Amino acid sequence: MHEECSSMHENHQGGEKRNRQLVLLSISQNTPPPAHTLTAAKVKEAAHTEQQTDQDTQTSNLNITVTQESIMGSSPSKPEFRTVLADKQVTDGHNVILSCEANTEDVTARWEKDGQKLACVEGKHTVKQIGTKCILEITKAQESDEGKYTITLSNSSGSDSCSALVRVQINEWRTVQWRQARMLNDLKAFKYCNEVEELRFLLYGPIGAGKSSTINTIRTIFEGRQFVNCLAAAGSTKSHTLRYERFRFANEEGSFPFAFNDIMGAEAKDGVLTQDIISALKGHMKEGYMFNSNSPLTTNNHYYNQNPSLSDQMHCLVYVIPADKISMMDDFMKKLKSVRETASSMGIPQVIFMTRVDCACPMTKENLQNIYKSKKIRDKMRECSNVVGVPVNCIFPVLNYHEETHLNDDINCLMLDALTQIIHWANDYVVKMSNIQISPQQPIRE
Numbered sequence: 001m002h003e004e005c006s007s008m009h010e011n012h013q014g015g016e017k018r019n020r021q022l023v024l025l026s027i028s029q030n031t032p033p034p035a036h037t038l039t040a041a042k043v044k045e046a047a048h049t050e051q052q053t054d055q056d057t058q059t060s061n062l063n064i065t066v067t068q069e070s071i072m073g074s075s076p077s078k079p080e081f082r083t084v085l086a087d088k089q090v091t092d093g094h095n096v097i098l099s100c101e102a103n104t105e106d107v108t109a110r111w112e113k114d115g116q117k118l119a120c121v122e123g124k125h126t127v128k129q130i131g132t133k134c135i136l137e138i139t140k141a142q143e144s145d146e147g148k149y150t151i152t153l154s155n156s157s158g159s160d161s162c163s164a165l166v167r168v169q170i171n172e173w174r175t176v177q178w179r180q181a182r183m184l185n186d187l188k189a190f191k192y193c194n195e196v197e198e199l200r201f202l203l204y205g206p207i208g209a210g211k212s213s214t215i216n217t218i219r220t221i222f223e224g225r226q227f228v229n230c231l232a233a234a235g236s237t238k239s240h241t242l243r244y245e246r247f248r249f250a251n252e253e254g255s256f257p258f259a260f261n262d263i264m265g266a267e268a269k270d271g272v273l274t275q276d277i278i279s280a281l282k283g284h285m286k287e288g289y290m291f292n293s294n295s296p297l298t299t300n301n302h303y304y305n306q307n308p309s310l311s312d313q314m315h316c317l318v319y320v321i322p323a324d325k326i327s328m329m330d331d332f333m334k335k336l337k338s339v340r341e342t343a344s345s346m347g348i349p350q351v352i353f354m355t356r357v358d359c360a361c362p363m364t365k366e367n368l369q370n371i372y373k374s375k376k377i378r379d380k381m382r383e384c385s386n387v388v389g390v391p392v393n394c395i396f397p398v399l400n401y402h403e404e405t406h407l408n409d410d411i412n413c414l415m416l417d418a419l420t421q422i423i424h425w426a427n428d429y430v431v432k433m434s435n436i437q438i439s440p441q442q443p444i445r446e
Helices: 002-028 040-072 180-188 211-223 274-282 323-328 330-346 362-366 368-373 375-388 409-436
Strands: 081-083 088-091 096-102 108-113 125-130 133-138 147-155 158-169 199-204 245-251 254-262 316-322 350-355 395-397
Touching: 088 096, 096 147, 096 158, 108 125, 133 147, 158 362, 158 375, 180 211, 180 254, 180 409, 199 211, 199 274, 199 409, 211 245, 211 254, 211 316, 211 350, 211 409, 254 409, 274 330, 316 323, 316 330, 316 375, 316 409, 323 375, 330 350, 330 375, 350 375, 350 409, 362 368, 362 375, 368 375, 368 409, 375 395, 395 409
Parallel strands: 088 158, 199 254, 199 316, 316 350, 350 395
Antiparallel strands: 081 096, 096 133, 108 147, 125 133, 147 158, 245 254
C-alpha cells in the first residue's frame, strides 16, 4: 500500500510537470494550451514562474557584467600630490620623517637621494605607505644622510614627483666669539712690528667674488655705519676696480694698524694681469696705478717703485673666493697658480676669505651662527682648500654686507674673527723678514 501511494504520488507529480511544460510551450507559441492540462490558476502560476526565471537570469547576467567591469575596470587616477615633502633641518643623531599625501592609494612609490635610488639600510630607513600617505623615516640622522630626497608616485595613468632637502646640523667644529666689542679692542690694541708703518693685505680674486665688498664690510664694522665708498661688483661680470688703492681703517677712538689693497678682479680674457699681482706683492706698484688688461706695469712707469721696502710689500695675500662658484673658477685658477707660487717663494702668508656663504648654504642663510655647524660649509671649505692649495685652518667663511641696510652683529663677528687671526700671521711674516734683514726685491723682468 505504501508503495502504491508512493507510485501514485510520483505519477501525479510527473503528470503535473508535463502539463506545465505544455502550458509554457503554448504560452511561448501564443496558442491555447490543451484543455486537459491545467486549470486557469495553474496557467497563471506557470506564467509567473517563467517570468521570475527570466528576471533571475537577467539579474545574474547583470552581476557578471558588473564584476567583469570591476575586474577589467577603467584606468586609475593619475597620481597627484595633496601635500608635498617639506624641507627638514635636524641636529646630528635625531630622526627625520619625510611624508606626503597622494590623491589615490593606487600608486607605487619610489624614493631617491641626490638623483640615485635610495639604498635602504635596515634599521636606518623605514618606508611606509598608509592609505594615501607615503612616509620615509631616517633613524639617527648623520652627515651622510644630508641631501635632496625625491619621491616619485606612479601607476598606469602616469607619475608625479616632489623633493625636499634634508640638512643635518653637525657638531660645531670651529668656534666664533659672537661678541664684537672684545675683538674690536683686541685689533686696536694689537702691537705690530715697528719695522713697518702698518700691516698690509692684498685682496685677490675673480670678478664678483666680493673683494671691494670685503673692504666695505670692514669699514662698516669699524666706523659703526654702512660704508659704500668702495664701489662693489659682487656677482658682476665686470670689474669696478680700475685703480690700485689702499684702504686704511679708523674710528673716533683711533686707527687700526693695518690696511687692505684692492685691485681689479681677474677675468678669463680681461681683468688684472698676473704680472701686476706679483708687482703688487713685491711692493713695486704705487697707489693710484691704473690697471691695463693689455699690458702690465713696466719699470719705466711713473707708478713703478724701483726699490720697495718691507713697508711697501704685502704682508699677507688674501684670496677672495665665492663659496657658491668654486667649481666654476677654472680660468681664475690658471692665473692664480703663478701668483701662489710667487707668494710661497716669498714666504708671504696666504689665506682665503670664502664669501657668499648665504648663497651656498640655506642653513647659514637662515642663521649665520650655524656656519660652523653646517656640513655644506665645511665641504665647501675643503673643496676650496683642494682647489687653491690653502689649508682649511687658513680659510675663513665670511658674509659681506650687500642687501642689509643696518648693522648686523653676526656679519661683524664673523669678519672680525678672521681679522683677529690673520693679523698675527701678517705680523709674523714682518718679524721674520725684519730679523733676517732681507734685501729689497729686484725689479720684475718684463
